Structures are given as C-alpha cells and as structure tokens.
Amino acid sequence: MTKLRLAIVGAGPAGIYAADILLKAERNFEVSIDLFDHLPAPYGLVRYGVAPDHPRIKGIINALRGVLDSGDIRIFGNVRFGVDVTLADLKKHYNAVIFATGATQDADLNIPGMHLNGSYGAAEFVSWFDGHPDVPRTWPLEGTEIAVIGNGNVALDVSRMLVKHAEDLLSTEIPENVHAGLQASPVTDVHIFGRRGPTSVKFTPLELREIGQLRDVDMIVYDEDFDYDDAARDAVASNKQVFVIDKTLQQWRQRETGSASRRLHLHFFSKPVEVVDDGSGRVGGFRWERTRSDGAGGVVGTGEIREIPVQAVYRAVGYFGSELKDVPFDKKRGVIPNREGQVLRRDPEAGTGGLFNQQMYGVYVTGWIKRGPVGLIGHTKSDAMETIRHLINDLGNWWYPESPSEESIVALLDERGVQYTGLDGWRNLDLHEIALGEAAGRTRVKVVPRDEMVEISRGEG
CATH class of the missing domain: 3.40.50.720 (NAD(P)-binding Rossmann-like Domain)
Structure with missing residues (x-):
C-alpha cells in the first residue's frame, strides 16, 4: 500500500x-x-x-x-x-x-504621507496587542486623536482596542505589556473613515453592535451620511445584514452624547487623500475627499476636501x-x-x-x-x-x-x-499560560517572548 x-x-x-x-x-x-x-x-x-x-x-x-x-x-x-x-x-x-x-502583512495604501512617523498598519498593531513574539513589546500610544482607515471588521477591532478602557480588558488573555501600554494611552477620539456609505460597509452586524456597547465611549455618527438614495434604500430592504447594520447606526443617531470621556466617530463617504505632516516628519492630520453615491453601488468624488488634526493613522485596508x-x-x-x-x-x-x-x-x-x-x-x-x-x-x-x-x-x-517545539510542548505552554491566568484571576495570561515560549515548551525553563 x-x-x-x-x-x-x-x-x-x-x-x-x-x-x-x-x-x-x-x-x-x-x-x-x-x-x-x-x-x-x-x-x-x-x-x-x-x-x-x-x-x-x-x-x-x-x-x-x-x-x-x-x-x-x-x-x-x-x-x-x-x-x-x-x-x-x-x-x-x-x-x-x-x-x-x-x-x-498590511496591504499598501498609496496616498501621500503614509510614510510619516505615527502611520501604522493594522496588522502590526493587531500583532502587538495579541502578543506576537516577533513584534516589539511596546507600542507608541501617544496620540489623543487617531484616524483608522477602513470599513471592515479589522478596522473595528483596531478602533475598539484603541478606545476601550484598559481595565475592561483584564478579564481577557491580554498580555501584561499590552495592558500597561493601553492603560497609559491618552486617547480621547478615534475616527473611522470609509469611502462608501453606511449600507456598503464590510462590518458584520455582531461586531458593530459590540463596539456600541463599550463603557464610557460615545458613538458619533453624522446625519449627512444618512441621506440615502434608491440604491441604499433597496439594500436595506433586501439584505438582512444591511438591514441590521442600518438599524444599529440609526439607533446611534438617536443617542445622547457628550458625557463619555472617549468618542468613536464613524465617517462614511470619505475617501483618503493624504496624511498630513506636522512639520517634523510626524503625523499631524488626516485629509479626505467627501464622496457621494453614484446610484449603482459605487461612489464618486465631490471635490470637497476636509481635514482633521490627528497624531496617528492606522490603515486597515486588507492583508497581503x-x-x-x-x-x-x-x-x-x-x-x-x-x-x-x-x-x-x-x-x-x-x-x-x-x-x-x-x-x-x-x-x-x-x-x-x-x-x-x-x-x-x-x-x-x-x-x-x-x-x-x-x-x-x-x-x-x-x-x-x-x-x-x-x-x-x-x-x-x-x-x-x-x-x-512539538505538540507536547504546546500543551506545556498552554497549561503554563492558564496557570498564569488563574494566579491573576483571569482565563489566561499569554507568554510573549519567543525564547520564553520555547523554553517552557521544551521543558527547559
């Protein structure tokens, strides 16, 4: 045989x-x-x-x-x-x-200014907050205002981790160095930008609803983005997922805001144009073009350019x-x-x-x-x-x-x-992380350094 x-x-x-x-x-x-x-x-x-x-x-x-x-x-x-x-x-x-x-890897976004200090790929940030052993242990969380480019679930993940209060993550397997970094973050406002309208986003309804349940975070949407054309109205009426997403966003429009210490802004019909230099080689702002529906599911530019001050930009436009x-x-x-x-x-x-x-x-x-x-x-x-x-x-x-x-x-x-490392080694590491979590009253504390992971797995540490 x-x-x-x-x-x-x-x-x-x-x-x-x-x-x-x-x-x-x-x-x-x-x-x-x-x-x-x-x-x-x-x-x-x-x-x-x-x-x-x-x-x-x-x-x-x-x-x-x-x-x-x-x-x-x-x-x-x-x-x-x-x-x-x-x-x-x-x-x-x-x-x-x-x-x-x-x-x-992060897919590229070819607009001016993406090379500036303070401009990051979402995949890099995700690897950091998930304790990947091949990324630095620290992350420069220094900005109060941050832009996230993308209208998919990765953009929501990145935005949620940026705006969520660090103490609300203690029940998870978040590594200690990540918790410390997020706890020191001075962030007040995170802005999500997508070039299409609310009925064309790639978010899943559950992910969107979850982000709206964050403690001490106001959800900010803008009325100008909800002047739907026939194509958008048809999408809401004919697609259950779009219907649920629209319902969630419409509910956020009715919420009272202003009391939370942090805000998450969703900007639709916003095509990225440029990451603005603050004059020292660092991110100082984000510039976009206002778009509108073309009536066939796409968008076209209006020529109207807008800009806000931000100190960091994360591109969540896909992996490669x-x-x-x-x-x-x-x-x-x-x-x-x-x-x-x-x-x-x-x-x-x-x-x-x-x-x-x-x-x-x-x-x-x-x-x-x-x-x-x-x-x-x-x-x-x-x-x-x-x-x-x-x-x-x-x-x-x-x-x-x-x-x-x-x-x-x-x-x-x-x-x-x-x-x-072998399967028995993974079991060793798994039990070790669970034990670390139990000692801290958590489900797991993830080991981050590669050499430490290897030593524990091979029974050498």
Missing part, C-alpha cells in the same frame, strides 16, 4: 483543517502528516489575529485542538521555512507539501501574503499562484514575464495564501477540501523522497540545532 508523507507549512486553521480533511478522506493509502510553523505555538491568526476581547471567535481553537489531539499529526513549531528547512529538504523527506502560511523561498509568488495579488490549490509556476523559457501556467508537482496551497485574505472559516474549510481532492488525485505525480522515514526530519532538525 502506498503511504503519503505530507508536510504542511503553516499551523493555523487552514493547515490544520487540511490535515483533518485528508485524514478523514476516502483514499487507498496511508497518511503521515507533519505540520511546520515559524511560531512556537499553533493556531496562527486565531491566536495572533483575533482581538483578546473576542473569546467567542477564539473558541475555534477548541475545534482545532481536537484535531491536533487526535494523535495523527505531528507539529514542529519554531521552525522557519526557507531557513531551518527548505523546499529541497521537504522533497528529500516528503511526497508533497501544502503551504498554508496565510496573509499577515508573504513570499516564500523557492516558491512561486504573485506579487500583484500577494498569493501563491495556483489552480484550485495546485501550485503553478512560470514556464522556465518564458522568463519573469511569463504566465503562471505550469503545475509544480508535489506543491499545493490552501487558505489565504491561496485565494487572498477574504472569507471566514467556512471558506477555509472549502479551500482545504478542494486542495486535498487534487492532492489525492495527483498520486502519480507525488515526489519520491530519498529519506521518507518519520525519524529523518527529526534528525535533520536536531543536526541543524533547531529548537523546535
């Missing part, structure tokens, strides 16, 4: 779901799966991309933990692809590889994938080029200008690095199913590894001195 030795690079939801689907799939061969991740702990963006005050979403970890605890998958954490192990190494020890590395060594990459879309999960490369004779049209046998992709940073967990599962189907059907094109034994990859990592 044929046996598939499969490597999966990326131990977030996409990689774990791919492993689970393969193990449960109808097939006529045995399977041995190794998950690799550059972080010492698994779960990817569920651990490092979801705000700490959203334990409901972090409950996904319970389902992912069940997959890992089945005993059919090994984990090698704290292993950097392209440094500690290469594509050539994987070909030597496995029949195939699935890349599930996600999209963790990262290039991997020796793996094809579409720099325009930020994904690994593929056809239904089968990785494609350029014809070697076509040079760098050629199309990605040749299958790279043995190499597959799933999740955001496959389709771009859109969609939720349901999309991730369907992505993985599609990829696994092709992996199974491509049996005749798998690699033929020189050293496929399960012990060989362990020997390679040991020989290179890689301080990798």
Whole structure:
C-alpha cells in the first residue's frame, strides 16, 4: 500500500483543517502528516489575529485542538521555512507539501504621507496587542486623536482596542505589556473613515453592535451620511445584514452624547487623500475627499476636501501574503499562484514575464495564501477540501523522497540545532499560560517572548 508523507507549512486553521480533511478522506493509502510553523505555538491568526476581547471567535481553537489531539499529526513549531528547512529538504523527506502560511502583512495604501512617523498598519498593531513574539513589546500610544482607515471588521477591532478602557480588558488573555501600554494611552477620539456609505460597509452586524456597547465611549455618527438614495434604500430592504447594520447606526443617531470621556466617530463617504505632516516628519492630520453615491453601488468624488488634526493613522485596508523561498509568488495579488490549490509556476523559457501556467508537482496551497485574505472559516474549510481532492488525485505525480522515514526530519532538525517545539510542548505552554491566568484571576495570561515560549515548551525553563 502506498503511504503519503505530507508536510504542511503553516499551523493555523487552514493547515490544520487540511490535515483533518485528508485524514478523514476516502483514499487507498496511508497518511503521515507533519505540520511546520515559524511560531512556537499553533493556531496562527486565531491566536495572533483575533482581538483578546473576542473569546467567542477564539473558541475555534477548541475545534482545532481536537484535531491536533487526535494523535495523527505531528507539529514542529519554531521552525522557519526557507531557513531551518527548505523546499529541497521537504522533497528529500516528503511526497508533497501544502503551504498554508496565510496573509499577515498590511496591504499598501498609496496616498501621500503614509510614510510619516505615527502611520501604522493594522496588522502590526493587531500583532502587538495579541502578543506576537516577533513584534516589539511596546507600542507608541501617544496620540489623543487617531484616524483608522477602513470599513471592515479589522478596522473595528483596531478602533475598539484603541478606545476601550484598559481595565475592561483584564478579564481577557491580554498580555501584561499590552495592558500597561493601553492603560497609559491618552486617547480621547478615534475616527473611522470609509469611502462608501453606511449600507456598503464590510462590518458584520455582531461586531458593530459590540463596539456600541463599550463603557464610557460615545458613538458619533453624522446625519449627512444618512441621506440615502434608491440604491441604499433597496439594500436595506433586501439584505438582512444591511438591514441590521442600518438599524444599529440609526439607533446611534438617536443617542445622547457628550458625557463619555472617549468618542468613536464613524465617517462614511470619505475617501483618503493624504496624511498630513506636522512639520517634523510626524503625523499631524488626516485629509479626505467627501464622496457621494453614484446610484449603482459605487461612489464618486465631490471635490470637497476636509481635514482633521490627528497624531496617528492606522490603515486597515486588507492583508497581503508573504513570499516564500523557492516558491512561486504573485506579487500583484500577494498569493501563491495556483489552480484550485495546485501550485503553478512560470514556464522556465518564458522568463519573469511569463504566465503562471505550469503545475509544480508535489506543491499545493490552501487558505489565504491561496485565494487572498477574504472569507471566514467556512471558506477555509472549502479551500482545504478542494486542495486535498487534487492532492489525492495527483498520486502519480507525488515526489519520491530519498529519506521518507518519520525519524529523518527529526534528525535533520536536531543536526541543524533547531529548537523546535512539538505538540507536547504546546500543551506545556498552554497549561503554563492558564496557570498564569488563574494566579491573576483571569482565563489566561499569554507568554510573549519567543525564547520564553520555547523554553517552557521544551521543558527547559
């Protein structure tokens, strides 16, 4: 009987779901799966991309933990692809590889002033407040007035964390350094800007309602944004999600404001134009153009330019994938080029200008690095199913590894001195963080420094 030795690079939801689907799939061969991740702990963006005050979403970890605890998958954490192990190494020890590395960089916003001190990407800030080990322990929370560009859930997450009182986060797994930083923040006003109208936002209704329940925070919306045209009224009448969002915003219009110490402003029909320099190379203001509906679901500029003083700007306009060594990459879309999960490369004779049209046998992709940073967990599962189907059907094109034994990859990592962490190591770290939380009357206190995570996981600390 044929046996598939499969490597999966990326131990977030996409990689774990791919492993689970393969193990449960109808097939006529045995399977041995190794998950690799550059972080010492698994779960990817569920651990490092979801705000700490959203334990409901972090409950996904319970389902992912069940997959890992089945005993059919090994984990090698704290292993950097392209440094500690290469594509050539994987070909030597496995029949195939699935890349599930996600999209963790901030997409660019090409307007003047984005380079100024005080201009940040949302992904950077999210990584900080989620205790990612590869970002600085401190964050410059110095502004009283802050602009957030974007009309999706990430913009809401960033804005909520900026404006929420730090003591209201103590019941969560927020790291100690993050709590201290937020507690010292002098913020009074956070402004969210989106270029479309209230009926075209990408917020989910639940996220929007939650932000309206913050203690000692006034929700400020502006009447000029609610002069709906026929297209907007039709959207409210025909789409339940839009209806609920509109209802929430309309309720905020009726609220009394002025008593809270902090304010969250929502500006619609606002196209970013420029981040204004204060004269010293720092953010001093934000400039935007007022837009209006074009009657067909889009917007057009009105030529009216507005400006407010701010001391920091966060762009939450999307995520972007990262290039991997020796793996094809579409720099325009930020994904690994593929056809239904089968990785494609350029014809070697076509040079760098050629199309990605040749299958790279043995190499597959799933999740955001496959389709771009859109969609939720349901999309991730369907992505993985599609990829696994092709992996199974491509049996005749798998690699033929020189050293496929399960012990060989362990020997390679040991020989290179890689301080990798395994599933037992994650359990050690998990129990340690829970114990820290219990001592502080909280559910968990997340360990942030990488070396400390590794020491605890390996039983060395």
